[in-house]
Amino acid sequence: MQEESVRSPSYTVPCDDYVHVVEFSPFSSGTSASLLAYGGNQFVVVATCLFQEEDMEVEGVEFNVLRAFHHDLRVDALAWSPESRLDRIPTLRLCTAAADRKLRLLTSDLQDRHEVEVMEGHTSYINHLVFEPTEGKQIASVSDDHTCRVWDLDGRKPTIFRLRSPGVSVCWHPEEVFKLMVAEKKGTIRFYDLATHQAILSLDCGPIASADWCFSNPIKVGAVSGNDWLIWDITRSSYPQEKRPAHRDKAHLFRWSRANDNLFATTGCPGKISSQLLIHHLGHPQVCVRSPSFRWSCGLGSSLRIPFFCSR
Known part of the structure; x- marks a missing residue:
C-alpha cells in the first residue's frame, strides 16, 4: 500500500x-x-x-x-x-x-x-x-438565482445572463477579456461574448460542483463532477478529454495552478472525515500530494494555517 x-x-x-x-x-x-x-x-x-x-x-x-x-x-x-x-x-x-x-x-x-x-x-x-x-473595472458574480451578473464598479444596473440552473463558478481570463466562462450546477459550462451577450461555446458533463479556466493555457478548462475531475481542450471537443476519480466523497473545488498548466488541485466536500486536498499532475497517474482537507476555515480561537506547495 x-x-x-x-x-x-x-x-x-x-x-x-x-x-x-x-x-x-x-x-x-x-x-x-x-x-x-x-x-x-x-x-x-x-x-x-x-x-x-x-x-x-x-x-x-x-x-x-x-x-x-x-x-x-x-x-x-x-x-x-x-x-x-x-x-x-x-x-x-x-x-x-x-x-x-x-x-x-x-x-x-x-x-x-x-x-x-x-x-x-x-x-x-x-x-x-x-x-x-x-x-x-467590472465584477462578475454567479448565484443560485440562475443568473450571472456583470457589474460596473459604480453599482449601475448590471448586465444579466440568464442561466438554466444555479451558477457555481465564473472565470475571466486575462488573454480573453471579452469572454466570460460560467459553470452551471446541472452540468454545462458556457462561454459568453461580452459584446453580443450571446453564448458562443458550451462544454458538457454531469452535475458540476466547481470549474476553473486555466490561467497559463486558455484552451484548458477543468471541473469536478461527482467524485471525478475532468479536463477539456476547448479546441477539440465539447466533451472532456480526461476524466478520473479523485475523492471517495463528492469533490467540492477545482483550481488550476497559475504557473503550470499540468498542475491542479481538488478538494472533497467540507465536513467529511475522508475529505482531502489533492494536488494532481496530468503527466503522472498518481496524486502528487495528499493533505487533510481545509477550507481555510478554523474554529473560534483557533488558527489560520497557510500551506506552501511549490509548483515545479
Missing part, C-alpha cells in the same frame, strides 16, 4: 473568530503578489505573506496585517481586484459576497480612505465572483 504524502503548514496565524474564506491575490505584478485576504463572521483582514522562496531576505515566512475591515455579515466569497497594489500609491480593493445576497466592494489607501460600497440585485445565494483581470 502506497504511503500518503502529508505536509504540515508553513505558517500559522492565530485567529479570534471563525475564518470562512481566504484568497491570495492572483495578480503577480509588483507587490500585489504577496497580498492575502481572509474573511470571517463580521470581518475581512488584508495582509502580506512572503515566503523565503520568493524573497531571500525573508526567514521562513513573513506575515504582516495591513488592514481589517468590518463586515456586516459572514463572508462567503471573496475576490481581489488587479488595481490592488502596495507601491507608490497604495490601493487595496476587493469584493465580498454574503448571505444577504449582496456584494460589498471594499477600498482602502491604508491611510484615510476606507470605503464600502454595497451592490444589490441577486435574489439568492452568491456562489462565486471575480474581477475583470486587466483593469478591474
Whole structure:
C-alpha cells in the first residue's frame, strides 16, 4: 500500500473568530503578489505573506496585517481586484459576497480612505465572483438565482445572463477579456461574448460542483463532477478529454495552478472525515500530494494555517 504524502503548514496565524474564506491575490505584478485576504463572521483582514522562496531576505515566512475591515455579515466569497497594489500609491480593493445576497466592494489607501460600497440585485445565494483581470473595472458574480451578473464598479444596473440552473463558478481570463466562462450546477459550462451577450461555446458533463479556466493555457478548462475531475481542450471537443476519480466523497473545488498548466488541485466536500486536498499532475497517474482537507476555515480561537506547495 502506497504511503500518503502529508505536509504540515508553513505558517500559522492565530485567529479570534471563525475564518470562512481566504484568497491570495492572483495578480503577480509588483507587490500585489504577496497580498492575502481572509474573511470571517463580521470581518475581512488584508495582509502580506512572503515566503523565503520568493524573497531571500525573508526567514521562513513573513506575515504582516495591513488592514481589517468590518463586515456586516459572514463572508462567503471573496475576490481581489488587479488595481490592488502596495507601491507608490497604495490601493487595496476587493469584493465580498454574503448571505444577504449582496456584494460589498471594499477600498482602502491604508491611510484615510476606507470605503464600502454595497451592490444589490441577486435574489439568492452568491456562489462565486471575480474581477475583470486587466483593469478591474467590472465584477462578475454567479448565484443560485440562475443568473450571472456583470457589474460596473459604480453599482449601475448590471448586465444579466440568464442561466438554466444555479451558477457555481465564473472565470475571466486575462488573454480573453471579452469572454466570460460560467459553470452551471446541472452540468454545462458556457462561454459568453461580452459584446453580443450571446453564448458562443458550451462544454458538457454531469452535475458540476466547481470549474476553473486555466490561467497559463486558455484552451484548458477543468471541473469536478461527482467524485471525478475532468479536463477539456476547448479546441477539440465539447466533451472532456480526461476524466478520473479523485475523492471517495463528492469533490467540492477545482483550481488550476497559475504557473503550470499540468498542475491542479481538488478538494472533497467540507465536513467529511475522508475529505482531502489533492494536488494532481496530468503527466503522472498518481496524486502528487495528499493533505487533510481545509477550507481555510478554523474554529473560534483557533488558527489560520497557510500551506506552501511549490509548483515545479
